[in-house]
Amino acid sequence: MVMLEQRESHPLDAYLRTDRLPHIWCPGCGIGIALQQFLWAVKELHEEGKIDPNKIVFVTGIGCTGRASGFVKFDSAHTPHGRAIPFAVGVKLANPSLTPVVFSGDGDIASIGGNHAIHAARRNFDMLVIMVNNMTYGLTGGQLAPTTPYSVYSTTTPMGNPERPIDMTRVMYSIGPNLVARMSITHPNIIRETVKKALLMKGFRWIEVLSTCPEIFGRHINMRDPYELYSRLKKVVKFKKVANADEIKYDWDNEITCGVFLERNNPSYMESYLSMYGLKSKLEALSP
């Protein structure tokens, strides 16, 4: 018998509320995979002395992805449905040295939160938004999401989805903030690299992370096994550079284009506001 030693904890345990593990996500859920890569990015930057985790404010909305704020050991917030982005705006306005990170689901950000997302991106507002997209409303039982593929079953479209889904990453590309990227849990190390890059950039950074929901979305398309759904996702994920919005595809049956589509260094909202309105000390405190 060997007693559990401190060094035997998972390398990311310092950033987790380990008293709340195992978390509530289903076996094979992609959210945990996405969160893991986010935390690796934080850990690596922290060890390189490039960020201070005490300045991260981890903001989530409602949904399975939204539950992440309960599992991370950062300043966090579990906001009402769709309101993570405005909450993060308020945080940054109050204290420009803080680093708001919005980590929420496709229902929360693209549906009820859609307007907030569009305007934050338009403003190039200083925040990192990670939208974990599992193409359903998982926590509430599998209702239609604006990202659900055409013709697929959902509990509110039992005869099949008559709607075209939205490609939020393509929308973001058209708005043109400082970073627009789509990642997938099937390619975890690229998530980590992109998050690391994003955390050090200014302005509005958008990272969609395609994810699997085997228990609900998988069940709806007859692929309940986590690895089967994961493999199905991996088949349509294609990493490419794009020259225009039309090259960004979101088609569950053919191709969902992934990659870093836009990377700019335009002035952020806080930079513009603080310099235009003469708020010098706040401008100096602005980070990143």
Add this chain to the structure above:
Amino acid sequence: MASPARAYEIVVIGDRCKECAMCINVCPKDVLARGERMNRKGYRATVPVKPEACVGCRVCEWACPDFALFVRPSEEPVGRVIWSNEVEVVRR
């Protein structure tokens, strides 16, 4: 990071595993297998049954949604499953 000449330690935190088998499926070297012992939540935690075959690619670690599995370099190949009051060790 993957280097066939080195050895690796694969650590499973038994009580966190949810038996999703993602790690087992993504491993290119068949290092992992479903275990027999059930954890507190009723899942049978994965066991690193062939630690000597591990090449340290960490794909299993990154495929785990539950922070239940990690891989690190080691003097000799070994698998561990950590339970709350003991550690099961697999060594060849």
Add this chain to the structure above:
Amino acid sequence: MAAGLGVYVGYPITPSSDMFEYLSEELPKRGGVVFQAEDEIASINALVGASLAGAKAMTATSGPGFSLMMEGIGFAAMVEAPLLVVDVMRAGPSTGIATQVGQGDIFQARWGSHGVYNLVAYAPASAQEAYEYAVRSFNAAYMVRTPVILMTDGALAHTRERVVLRDPGELEVVGRKRPNVPPDQYRPYRPDPEDLVPPMAFYGEGYHPIAESLTHDERGYYKTDDEIHRALVERLVRKVEVNKRRLVASRSYYTEDAEVLFVAIGSVARNLLALVRELRASGVRAGLFRPISLWPFDDESFVAAAARARSIVTVELNQGQIYAMLKGVLWDNRDKVANPTLYNLEMPYPSLPSPDDIMEEIRSRGWRLW
């Protein structure tokens, strides 16, 4: 700004936009930031974030925007974020008449959001009072960690009158209660037993507080147990009640021997005061009770003012909201009053009634008040 306002996030809406526009120029000169959000929903949620990140935060709106903010106000109450919402009441419902006065949001201020919670609301009646109660509203917000609603009306918003601005130090300005334990012992929702209010750690100080909109325990962890939910919501309600003495405010005019007691708030109360003085001059023992705190209501002062009254008349630009409140207050205090008759002078007109208008309303209903 005298209270130390740091962040204003708003959306234009008549008749509150003047406040927004003024602050957008003046607040940055004092180191604060002003942000126009995409809608009122974004505004209120941004205020919660700003408050928890350490800034005194406010917005100003009117009926339609106030309705949109209800979810966010409930959120602020649940995560105990001090903030100020000014509701410049206008004629409603819905879009109503943007440029006319209203008083119809009194119940909404307290009960507009869903579920069980509490908050503080004030209704000033002059520019001076608006200034001083803006500071008091922030003080109340930090004292009990709730959103506070400052209810003015469209007429007051456009009133120009002299205001005495206080020197720094003349007005009491209250900030947050700081945590008095190290981060590993800090529990974001553990109240101090004497006032039921938890000390407040801001974001960025290393305490890792969780702002949790789900029902939570002292750590901010989601819990569905009966006892935890009950303990939480009871505390959210009681923390305002136990601090009531420091929160209530009202003014009584000519009430020591009043037989007819009028009750009104805001701009209506000012005109009513003129009527009361006229009545007094003609020998009628009239008085005016003017609540300044609507929630919690200053029932003690009201009961004292109503002690000798045979008639109590609420005068409101709505269907009788203070009237409905007073029914309860009078019932609870029936042994302290002289069995008065309560009259509801409901005047849901979008314009401010003059003293003569009010007199005419009373006559037209055939009430024998004196």
